[in-house]
Amino acid sequence: NAGVMQNPRHLVRRRGQEARLRCSPMKGHSHVYWYRQLPEEGLKFMVYLQKENIIDESGMPKERFSAEFPKEGPSILRIQQVVRGDSAAYFCASSPPDRGPPGGYTFGSGTRLTVV
């Protein structure tokens, strides 16, 4: 039973390019959460999605960032026109349909984005 799969593990982008981060939840999980970890900081909530729905995007920057979780395929976090301040580790977590309290979360290994 594969865990939460994130790819790529490492991503290097030049300023102004687009970054696309992918997250495949655990089998049977239909809830996806994205968190960002800036250097020397803890993780910060970005967005919570269910299939084809954004439930809570209160942690998403207002511009350049978007997320989706289509009916088929992985969840995508898209960052347009990246800047150096976007350099961070981006973690995805998933949970089953009944959600339950958190800690039913399973985290992926993250995508480390470096903007040069």
Place this chain on the structure above:
Amino acid sequence: AQSVTQLDSQVPVFEEAPVELRCNYSSSVSVYLFWYVQYPNQGLQLLLKYLSGSTLVKGINGFEAEFNKSQTSFHLRKPSVHISDTAEYFCAVSAGLMDSSYKLIFGSGTRLLVRP
């Protein structure tokens, strides 16, 4: 608003010594509390969680934590550490019993450095 404070950014300790990593939180509502461990370049792994019931919670790898409501603390302890415990440890809180309980608020982390 909820917040989590991990006062110690780094805790050096010798192998086989006991260790305590401190975590304090602020919240006006009932909370769920968690400790996660992050090994270098990896994702987060749940060590233990407090949802309700006994205030002493035992987790994996010999770790335990005690929920103290009056002091709003959830300190992590291990009686005898190993070199392999060297990692970053994150305390997190969520608003239990609320619709937003899925959202974890993380502390800034404590780096445990175990020396031989």
